[in-house]
């Protein structure tokens with residue numbers, strides 16, 4: 635009889651743990667496919683969504699996301715500071731909102747604190763909009779050159795700490811692009827305790 639490995643593979647690319655009233659979930663996949671209330675974009679300070687995950691979000695969600703981002707940037711005097719976020723609609727994505735988080739570029743200094751702040755600002759923005767679920771990519775680990783293992787430690791610990799507080803969030807997803815990113819996040823994730 636033929637063995638069906640698809641179930642096994644499926645199990646390996648999703649993991650879930652409860653922290654207080656909420657779940658944190660690791661998923662290997664494409665964040666533009668996530669049906670959470672919001673997805674987080676790994677943005678630059680000018681919110682020009684050209685490449686990486688930002689480019690994918692605008693290509694799929696439509697130019698309304700770039701247009702709304704431009705309004706934010708204008709209101710903020712030309713730039714969103716590192717560690718801060720802006721929110722736009724999700725256009726034609728399944729997610730209702732996109733939270734644009736500006737992560738640090740590797741080498742600019744104080745990167746861990748800045749990545750922690752970008753994560754925290756995203757979670758707070760989701761709560762300000764009474765959202766129940768949010769999906770993060772591994773912010774700064776692409777074009778901005780931040781190491782994946784360090785990102786996993788900073789982002790996961792920030793989320794777990796946040797979920798101990800007063801929040802309406804019920805689900806926080808980390809959507810990792812590719813098996814290597816998933817495996818690296820899994821190492822930190824399995825060590826986490828409530």
Ligand code: AR6
Nearest residue numbers: 664665676678685686687688690771774775776777778811
């Ligand atoms: N779904 C989930 N994760 C993705 C996807 C996707 N569809 N596509 C890429 N990733 P990056 P950064 C992963 O470069 O390092 C942009 O041009 C990717 O493999 O998108 O913060 C912005 O406009 C990596 O692990 O963001 C900025 O200028 C992670 O997402 C700059 O890049 C982040 O990669 C930001 O650089």
